[in-house]
Amino acid sequence: MSSAKEPLLKLTGITKHFKNLTAVNGINLEVQPGEKLVIIGPSGSGKSTLLRSINLLEEIDDGTITFEGHQVGYVTRLGKRHLDKPHQICALRAEIGMVFQHFHLFPHMTVLGNVMEGPLTVQKKTREEARQTAVDMLAKVGLSDKRDVFPATLSGGQKQRVAIARALAMRPKLMLFDEPTSALDPELVGEVFDTIHSLADEGMTMLIVTHHMGFARELADRVIFMESGRFLAEGTPQEFFCKSQDNERIRGFLNRLL
Amino acid sequence: MRYLISRAAAALLFLCIFAGTSLAATDYDQLFRQSSDLMVQGDLEGSLKLLKQVPAPAPGDDGSAFVSSRMQAARIYSSQGTPEAAMEACREVLKLFPDNSEARNLLTALEKQQKPRWHTILADCLRFLPALAKGATMTLLLVFCTMLISPLGGLLIALGRISTFRPVSALCWFIIWFFRGTPLLLQLFFIYYGLPALGITLAPLTAAVIGLGLNYSAYLGEIIRGAIQSIDHGQMEAAKAIGMTYGQAMRRVIIPQTYKRLMPPIGNEFIALIKDTALVSTIAMVELMRSADQLFNTYFNITALVLAALIYLVLTTIFTFIFEKIEYRAGIYEQR
Numbered sequence: 001m002s003s004a005k006e007p008l009l010k011l012t013g014i015t016k017h018f019k020n021l022t023a024v025n026g027i028n029l030e031v032q033p034g035e036k037l038v039i040i041g042p043s044g045s046g047k048s049t050l051l052r053s054i055n056l057l058e059e060i061d062d063g064t065i066t067f068e069g070h071q072v073g074y075v076t077r078l079g080k081r082h083l084d085k086p087h088q089i090c091a092l093r094a095e096i097g098m099v100f101q102h103f104h105l106f107p108h109m110t111v112l113g114n115v116m117e118g119p120l121t122v123q124k125k126t127r128e129e130a131r132q133t134a135v136d137m138l139a140k141v142g143l144s145d146k147r148d149v150f151p152a153t154l155s156g157g158q159k160q161r162v163a164i165a166r167a168l169a170m171r172p173k174l175m176l177f178d179e180p181t182s183a184l185d186p187e188l189v190g191e192v193f194d195t196i197h198s199l200a201d202e203g204m205t206m207l208i209v210t211h212h213m214g215f216a217r218e219l220a221d222r223v224i225f226m227e228s229g230r231f232l233a234e235g236t237p238q239e240f241f242c243k244s245q246d247n248e249r250i251r252g253f254l255n256r257l258l
Numbered sequence: 259m260r261y262l263i264s265r266a267a268a269a270l271l272f273l274c275i276f277a278g279t280s281l282a283a284t285d286y287d288q289l290f291r292q293s294s295d296l297m298v299q300g301d302l303e304g305s306l307k308l309l310k311q312v313p314a315p316a317p318g319d320d321g322s323a324f325v326s327s328r329m330q331a332a333r334i335y336s337s338q339g340t341p342e343a344a345m346e347a348c349r350e351v352l353k354l355f356p357d358n359s360e361a362r363n364l365l366t367a368l369e370k371q372q373k374p375r376w377h378t379i380l381a382d383c384l385r386f387l388p389a390l391a392k393g394a395t396m397t398l399l400l401v402f403c404t405m406l407i408s409p410l411g412g413l414l415i416a417l418g419r420i421s422t423f424r425p426v427s428a429l430c431w432f433i434i435w436f437f438r439g440t441p442l443l444l445q446l447f448f449i450y451y452g453l454p455a456l457g458i459t460l461a462p463l464t465a466a467v468i469g470l471g472l473n474y475s476a477y478l479g480e481i482i483r484g485a486i487q488s489i490d491h492g493q494m495e496a497a498k499a500i501g502m503t504y505g506q507a508m509r510r511v512i513i514p515q516t517y518k519r520l521m522p523p524i525g526n527e528f529i530a531l532i533k534d535t536a537l538v539s540t541i542a543m544v545e546l547m548r549s550a551d552q553l554f555n556t557y558f559n560i561t562a563l564v565l566a567a568l569i570y571l572v573l574t575t576i577f578t579f580i581f582e583k584i585e586y587r588a589g590i591y592e593q594r
């Protein structure tokens with residue numbers, strides 16, 4: 001088995017329309033296990049839609065998603081594409097962690113309850129097992145002391161770290177981060193990046209949408225520039241930030257950010 | 259001559275007295291007739307003026323015309339809302355005829371109305387309380403049954419309305435449309451008096467619980483739907499993103515967050531419910547309102563109604579406090 005080169009995730013021709021707007025336009029992408037991929041691009045270029053399509057929060061109009069060598073999410077019946085059965089979709093989502101710009105913690109559960117929720121309800125683990133997992137994950141993001149408080153009492157950075165712990169508690173094989181720091185005050189960005197960094201060091205496969213170029217340069221194996229639903233350029237950070245400078249659009253975008 | 263004069267005088271006097279009394283009697287008859295004519299025409303003042311013309315009888319004389327006139331005046335005064343004048347008329351009669359029971363009774367009744375005594379009110383309360391308590395028990399039973407049924411029914415209707423499966427959402431829309439769009443009274447009539455025509459005969463209590471339950475389910479359905487849809491969409495996404503099914507997300511994440519928002523409107527509905535139970539008195543159920551009504555019709559005593567109002571107020575006040583407490587508890591996680 002050439003497992004080293006078998007991609008964890010493979011996208012072919014992903015296309016998503018909203019009415020007469022094409023948000024994602026025929027995206028092809030392969031993500032190797034352990035790879036850290038950063039997607040950048042102007043607002044409205046379809047980055048979130050692409051990420052959401054991967055874990056089926058968005059139903060795509062065309063294309064295929066292959067996860068661990070299996071086509072997932074859609075079945076063809078009578079020549080028409082349909083979303084797969086709910087339990088198949090849930091099973092896929094359970095293997096892919098997602099972190100949102102606005103955290104979306106469950107406000108009625110304690111921090112520990114938030115992190116336990118996946119193992120408990122989705123994986124049907126016992127309360128004890130779920131609790132142990134949650135305790136470990138909270139330790140990993142450095143919030144062991146916040147276990148028993150409600151999310152409303154946390155800072156933005158702490159909330160996002162809890163959200164990361166909540167996703168990690170499902171032991172995902174792939175993590176999707178959609179602008180995890182965009183809603184944070186500048187002084188809180190660092191703690192979230194540190195958390196993501198330590199996750200990267202453990203070999204987690206990650207797809208990150210961010211506007212922080214320094215972070216992209218530091219962490220990414222590959223940087224992709226997206227615009228109008230397409231990938232305009234991609235490469236290692238070195239290639240990207242040096243060579244791509246001759247691309248007018250990317251140069252303009254980067255100059256505006258830096 | 260002297261004899262003659264005295265005879266003539268005696269005759270004249272006799273004649274006068276005879277003529278006077280007989281004349282007076284016919285006069286009074288006519289006077290009473292005129293007086294009641296005026297009264298019918300609405301001229302109470304004129305009627306009273308005529309009645310006042312009947313003089314007090316000399317001691318030993320027949321006073322029936324006098325008594326009739328004063329009592330009639332008393333009744334007019336009392337209907338006019340001037341009980342003081344009515345009582346004065348009664349006293350006038352009693353001064354000459356202390357044994358007249360009609361005047362005595364009216365005076366007592368008027369005096370009682372005038373300044374109700376605490377002990378009589380208390381006695382009335384004690385007399386009415388058992389029947390009202392029984393009625394209130396029935397009211398509470400109806401309220402509790404409806405409070406058990408309607409949140410569940412409402413939740414089902416709400417989830418049905420949100421459902422993307424058209425037949426279900428259409429059915430739930432119809433239920434809400436019908437039960438919110440017609441009077442509860444009509445629904446109760448239909449269930450109790452209408453269903454027997456279709457071969458379904460229900461006991462009053464069953465019919466009442468079904469009617470109230472359906473009606474309040476429809477209202478709560480809309481309230482619950484609104485609360486569910488007011489929860490940030492990100493919550494559903496986050497729940498799905500960790501692999502939850504729609505049902506798990508609803509049960510574990512969305513619905514628990516609606517509790518706090520639901521408490522004020524549901525509290526309102528249940529307070530309205532306490533009062534709406536009064537409508538079931540129309541389908542042969544004896545609850546608090548009906549008990550009060552029965553007592554009032556038996557004793558013509560307003561105390562029964564006042565007492566019923568107080569019981570309703572006590573019930574609604576208790577409910578208000580309970581719901582405020584629950585609302586506070588349900589939202590405790592929002593406190594920083």
Ligand SMILES: Nc1ncnc2c1ncn2[C@@H]1O[C@H](COP(=O)(O)OP(=O)(O)OP(=O)(O)O)[C@@H](O)[C@H]1O
Nearest residue numbers: 018019021023041042043044045046047048049050
């Ligand atoms: N649910 C939706 N309905 C209609 N249009 C949508 C919807 N979601 C996204 N879009 C549109 O699709 C396009 C791509 O949106 P998307 O959120 O993927 O962009 P993005 O690259 O993530 O932008 P940002 O950097 O602002 O987050 C935008 O033009 C957006 O208006």
Ligand SMILES: [Mg+2]
Nearest residue numbers: 047048049178
């Ligand atoms: Mg976005």
